[in-house]
Amino acid sequence: LKADKGINFPETNMNINGLTEKDRKDLAFIVKNADAVNLSFVNQPSDVKELQKELEKHGASIGIVLKIETRKGFINLPKILLQAMQTYPLGIMVARGDLAIETGWENFATIQEEIMRLGEAAHVPVIWATQVLESLAKKGVPTRSEITDAALAQRAECVMLNKGQYIVKALKTLNEILVKMQSQQKKRQTMLPKLKNNESLSLIYAGPEKLSKKN
Known part of the structure; x- marks a missing residue:
């Protein structure tokens, strides 16, 4: 185990609160100097509610970014969003490093897509990370x-x-x-524009004669 590395227990239900004592102390600085706070390893709505209460104590109205990086967090994401949407601004981060390990490499592509869809349905911006x-x-x-x-x-x-x-x-x-x-993609919608690259590459490989005729 190296520095700045962690251990994942994807199939273990670990009853750990969303905020540590250090987190609570750090919030005093964050609310004065930041526009938003990342909530790492959010697993359930109560984690968000706990952060919201702490922000209220500081009289702060900064944004929250939900870092979805555990299996439990992904499963509970709809409920987490309902709680978190009481705060504005709000964002979702697809924290792909831990999330891929937690959910399995073969599942990760579809899970990533589902998070994007949930964000779009809830009108909550999504951050593509890792x-x-x-x-x-x-x-x-x-x-x-x-x-x-x-x-x-x-x-x-x-x-x-x-x-x-x-x-x-x-x-x-x-x-x-x-x-x-x-011009190619808007959210999950493919735009199907004119194939410009295909035409330009054809002219390059056709040689100078065809290129001069085109011009």
Whole structure:
């Protein structure tokens, strides 16, 4: 077990409260300096209610981001949302690192989709997080699967990048990908635009003669 690493017990029902004593102390600083607070490992509506009560004690009206990263949190998400929607602003983070381990790799793709659908149905913005363009941010070169993953993030309202030596390059690349995807995808709806890339690539491979005729 290395530093900053955790252990998952996906099939264990651990009765742990949503907030620790350190969390309660940290809130005093958060409400004065932040616009929103992430609620990590939220498992049930009572976790959200506990945070809401603490925010009320501070007289704060900052937003809450629900980090869905456990099996229990995913199963209870509809009920969690009903409780959390008493707070505005509100967001959902698909915390894909722990969530994939908790729910199983073979299930994760559909679970990710269901979270997106629940967010859309509830009109709650969704944050697409964990390992987005991670190789690019850390090593300067993305993998092919990272590019398609970043493109799929167009369906969310927000995308979160992790830190890295090449984070500025990753940010610019992500922006370019998402801008181009706007004509292809809107939330879960495929836009079916004209095939522009197909035509431009055909002209390139056709040679200069056909290109000059086209112009």
